[in-house]
């Protein structure tokens with residue numbers, strides 16, 4: 001059966017040009033060509049083989065990760081890959097590693113918070129990987145509460161140095177990726193103390209290990225925090241702990257682009273918002289949103305192909321059974337996830353634009369859009385990672401029993417992905433940041449300050465607080481204005497209700513704490529509106545290719561109407577729609593599922609994933625699932641011998657009742 005495309009019939013049904021959709025998914029023809037070339041390069045290189053990593057011990061896995069990283073670096077140099085190509089190479093190698101933190105956080109922290117001089121010195125070393133860095137912020141006792149970090153950096157004017165110290169056990173750095181066994185340096189976040197005064201959290205570059213023999217420098221205790229969830233999975237990463245015992249660093253290793261300490265020990269505050277010290281987190285949250293569509297689309301690709309291969313029930317007179325993808329229940333679970341993958345792709349593109357825009361404004365000392373950028377990156381990071389983690393797990397269930405096998409690719413994908421709901425900010429804590437932003441915006445309504453950007457809809461409060469949806473028939477739910485109005489009215493009404501309830505409290509902070517759960521729901525409603533509106537905006541762009549726009553249109557309204565159905569309580573209780581309109585939305589949703597069905601396999605083909613990247617027997621391009629499941633089973637170490645190890649010691653005595661005889 002090798003060489004046969006078991007999904008050929010599915011592919012022949014497609015009503016659009018997959019090659020054109022590949023370009024839309026990638027973002028541009030150039031991006032597609034780079035991704036395609038690099039994905040094939042990785043897939044064809046035996047060093048990047050990953051099919052056996054669940055069977056490796058932690059030490060073997062870690063060593064093989066070091067090998068892959070070193071080989072990748074060698075290939076980047078040999079092939080003279082540029083930054084974009086090198087990034088794609090790391091992406092397709094698909095193994096969490098210290099390099100993610102080096103390139104993803106250490107380098108951006110220095111770029112964002114270092115002076116020009118500091119950038120020149122440290123980036124030239126980091127870019128050549130002559131030093132390897134990590135981002136050491138979280139402590140054993142404090143993660144979400146950054147202001148509560150305990151590590152101190154006390155200026156000593158006698159020697160012109162900072163003394164970095166871990167005063168308590170809870171002050172130990174705990175979690176930074178790459179710290180445990182690899183990093184030679186770290187950007188350490190600590191409380192800056194000078195002239196006896198605490199000036200809060202600042203970043204410092206600290207060398208941790210010798211560049212000669214890799215041993216920890218004096219007065220530094222460092223190690224790995226231990227095995228994490230799942231076989232293989234995130235265990236290729238050396239998340240670490242770190243303690244300092246009065247470690248001295250030169251004054252110029254404080255990242256001083258924002259605020260400074262002079263030779264005399266005077267603290268010179270920043271003339272820009274102090275929150276810019278959190279800038280690296282804003283940057284990374286934006287990249288995490290872009291990455292959500294990768295992880296979700298991967299799971300959806302596996303579940304969609306397998307749902308087309310898998311057949312259950314429905315056979316008459318010995319005929320073939322029904323493909324499980326034809327069951328409406330399967331479609332109702334799968335197609336919204338397919339639509340979400342596309343939705344997150346486009347909101348990720350938009351967020352990248354927003355981030356670039358705010359960065360340019362900050363460079364020109366325009367800080368006006370910083371709060372919105374913070375709210376959008378925090379809220380969308382939270383929304384997309386929660387939906388993606390849940391979506392991967394749903395895809396596992398969509399694949400029935402075989403989804404639970406490691407070789408389906410889904411258990412490992414879930415275990416690698418699910419911490420995204422926690423790192424770079426716990427998802428609830430982040431939505432509360434959005435809620436604070438919304439409460440401020442609502443409070444300013446009527447003050448003459450016109451809300452802009454993603455809160456512009458709040459400026460139409462007079463209409464949105466009293467409007468009723470005009471939907472009269474199912475097709476009306478394909479009208480972008482009808483959909484947007486319903487989502488805007490729901491988001492605004494939920495925010496305004498929270499604000500009204502808050503105003504009943506004398507102490508606003510106490511009220512905020514009391515209403516936390518409602519505030520999170522209001523924030524989620526606002527973020528869902530952003531995703532829906534950016535998908536609709538994408539449809540307004542000039543999108544070419546046979547049938548492509550039609551498919552995107554279907555997916556956009558599946559995304560929106562599925563959310564409407566899922567959060568029906570919100571829409572009904574805020575009187576944005578009637579039960580009859582909700583029912584019409586469901587009718588429309590079912591009709592959209594029918595339209596997507598013949599295109600489903602082609603829509604996941606458009607992700608252009610290689611079998612190497614998917615690493616899934618169920619998601620194979622050719623759909624040749626069953627023989628490959630057997631092949632994988634035979635490879636399992638338990639099948640190395642017919643009679644298992646331990647038979648003579650522990651099985652035979654039971655079977656022969658020798659244990660019972662001995663006791664009697």
Ligand SMILES: CC/C=C\C/C=C\C/C=C\C/C=C\C=C\C(=O)SCCNC(=O)CCNC(=O)[C@H](O)C(C)(C)COP(=O)(O)OP(=O)(O)OC[C@H]1O[C@@H](n2cnc3c(N)ncnc32)[C@H](O)[C@@H]1OP(=O)(O)O
Nearest residue numbers: 104137143144145146147275278287288291374423424425
């Ligand atoms: C291979 C994978 C591919 C792609 C992904 C790439 C990389 C990721 C890969 C792997 C992940 C590995 C690494 C993970 C790393 C980490 O986890 S690093 C640690 C991250 N830690 C956090 O995120 C901590 C979360 N906590 C916070 O961010 C803050 O403490 C807070 C919750 C926001 C609260 O801040 P604070 O205590 O200061 O309190 P407030 O009083 O609420 O805020 C004060 C004002 O500041 C504004 N604010 C807060 N944060 C920001 C910000 N980031 N930017 C701008 N402004 C900010 C806030 O709105 C308040 O404003 P005000 O109301 O006007 O006063």
Ligand SMILES: Cc1cc2nc3c(=O)[nH]c(=O)nc-3n(C[C@H](O)[C@H](O)[C@H](O)COP(=O)(O)OP(=O)(O)OC[C@H]3O[C@@H](n4cnc5c(N)ncnc54)[C@H](O)[C@@H]3O)c2cc1C
Nearest residue numbers: 135136137138143144175176177419422423424425426428
């Ligand atoms: C795989 C992984 C990699 C990581 N990599 C790094 C790294 O490279 N560098 C680094 O510095 N850190 C890293 N971290 C740490 C990560 O950033 C923190 O774990 C994260 O910020 C959450 O903080 P926490 O662990 O303190 O959670 P906690 O804040 O203790 O959360 C526990 C619970 O309390 C709730 N909660 C907390 N505060 C509030 C509140 N104000 N209101 C309501 N509920 C609240 C949360 O919702 C959650 O349910 C990593 C973590 C993981 C899991």
